[in-house]
Amino acid sequence: xxxxxxxxxxxxxxxxxxxxxxxxxxxxxxxxxxxxxxxxxxxxxxxxxxxxxxxxxxxxxxxxxxxxxxxxxxx
Numbered sequence: 001x002x003x004x005x006x007x008x009x010x011x012x013x014x015x016x017x018x019x020x021x022x023x024x025x026x027x028x029x030x031x032x033x034x035x036x037x038x039x040x041x042x043x044x045x046x047x048x049x050x051x052x053x054x055x056x057x058x059x060x061x062x063x064x065x066x067x068x069x070x071x072x073x074x075x
Contacts, residue, residue, distance in 0.1 A: 012018070036044065 013021075
């Protein structure tokens, strides 16, 4: 397959056409968004809250345990 010469380079549309295409693509993607129901929103928020509590407990436990271990080794 022969390479295209440098003179036959593809011509890009001007900046305003590219901005217009970008905005059109954004609008097309936003039309695909589905708003959750209030029940779905509640349960997702609850799941996030429980996950954050779990991670807080995990980090607190590790901090406490490693602190005690450090004091036991060096204290």
